[in-house]
Amino acid sequence: MxxxxxxxxxxxxxxxxxxxxxxxxxxxxxxxxxxxxxxxxxxxxxxxxxxxxxxxxxxxxxxxxxxxxxxxxxxxxxxxxxxxxxxxxxxxxxxxxxxxxxxxxxxxxxxxxxxxxxxxxxxxxxxxxxxxxxxxxxxxxxxxxxxxxWQLKPHYADFVKKLMSGVLANGFIGVHLRRTDKIASKEMANIPIQDFALKIREVFASKSYSKCVVFVMTDDQSASDLLQRLLTDRCSLYTIVDLAKTHGFDPGKLFMDPLHQVKHHVPRTNREYWIKHTTQLILEMTILALADDLVCTLSSNLCNVVVLLRGSYNASVYSLDLPWTPV
Known part of the structure; x- marks a missing residue:
């Protein structure tokens, strides 16, 4: 200030x-x-x-x-x-x-x-x-x-606290799976979802978590589903849609097209979409910033912002491609 x-x-x-x-x-x-x-x-x-x-x-x-x-x-x-x-x-x-x-x-x-x-x-x-x-x-x-x-207005801050109560309350690993257009444009490598699962297992084994709880932010439902199958024997995986349902909220009223973020094909005049889409992004990024550990790809600018919100690019941040680059 x-x-x-x-x-x-x-x-x-x-x-x-x-x-x-x-x-x-x-x-x-x-x-x-x-x-x-x-x-x-x-x-x-x-x-x-x-x-x-x-x-x-x-x-x-x-x-x-x-x-x-x-x-x-x-x-x-x-x-x-x-x-x-x-x-x-x-x-x-x-x-x-x-x-x-x-x-x-x-x-x-x-x-x-x-x-x-x-x-x-x-x-x-x-x-x-x-x-x-x-x-x-x-x-x-x-x-x-x-x-x-990133000073959320009180009702958004309270909503984040509500979503994080319960399954995320005792510590969790945050994961950002950036896929779709970023890979199609060759801006990032197509890193196998198996690599994410392996890193999550490594982080869980090296830390003192009582349970393996994973919060996933992604733009690809199939990637999230595959990660869930790969971790079924060890970890419980939740998306923001899952958290909303757990606390009795209707995701359809909060978010637009959950886990299928098709922003490049939606007219700017469709304000309902953009309001709900932005709400979902900000809530998910806030939760990732509060995770005990973060697994992501720092070729994604969104993950870069989450790391900035966490205040450290070393401890507890695990990138599967690039190191943090401040540009």
Missing amino acids: AAHKQNCHPDRLLFGGLMGQSRGLGFGSYMTNGLSAYHIAQMAQRRFHILHYEWPYEKLTTFFDDFARNTRCPIFGNMADQQAVTLLNNKNNYHLVYENDSVVVTKEVDLTPVNPSEGFHEMRRIITYIYDKDFAGHFRTKSLLAKAM
Whole structure:
């Protein structure tokens, strides 16, 4: 909060993230790119906002309380579409200078657009440079902001507590199975579900769990079903749909198309879908962040955000492909 207030002076130029300009990015990609933009804003001592311009998901303000709402530049900024477009069109004012083996962002900076434009790739280049120079510092900055942002409104926080009571109350292993379009596009390797089952067994055997309880977040029902069959003799597996049913809730009223997340084929005008889809994502990520151990693939930006919320990329996080990379 102190660092954010320090950069909120009205004489400092806006440096923010426009969420939703790229129709192909997923929730995790938007979030981790926005967090990276914040790190540059902090370095440049510029005002920072997250704007929901063309953001396909339900607005983050629906779920989270803005910790900076009483400052001159709350995290969740309000801006008219035309203002956002004007800022985005100013992306060519984006400059950086390397001085004495460090990066300096010049005063001409108006915006880091969170989309695959020239400005976006320039932002990624700066972040890669910062990562090479200060891995731990970059993680710490993104993690602190992620945790500060992830302040669920009371009724959502209470609902998470309700879902986690009972079968998850005495410790559990969280698993994120990222499949479908990520594999089809060859953005990640098609890691066998058997490898996930093996890692879960290894984690359970090495820790002091009284029972092997697994919470799974996935976009592929068949992967979840296979993992369940592979672990039947040892572990009990639950999805958010299972937890909802356990506590007497109707998943159909809470979530849209559970475990079949087909966001790339759903029109943005279908608000019922996007509200329920976003609700499911945020609740699942919150539960994964609270797991005793996490098994995932860090090629997934969504898992990256969960690791940031946990506050550590080493202890209790087991990636089956990449190490944590702060970009």
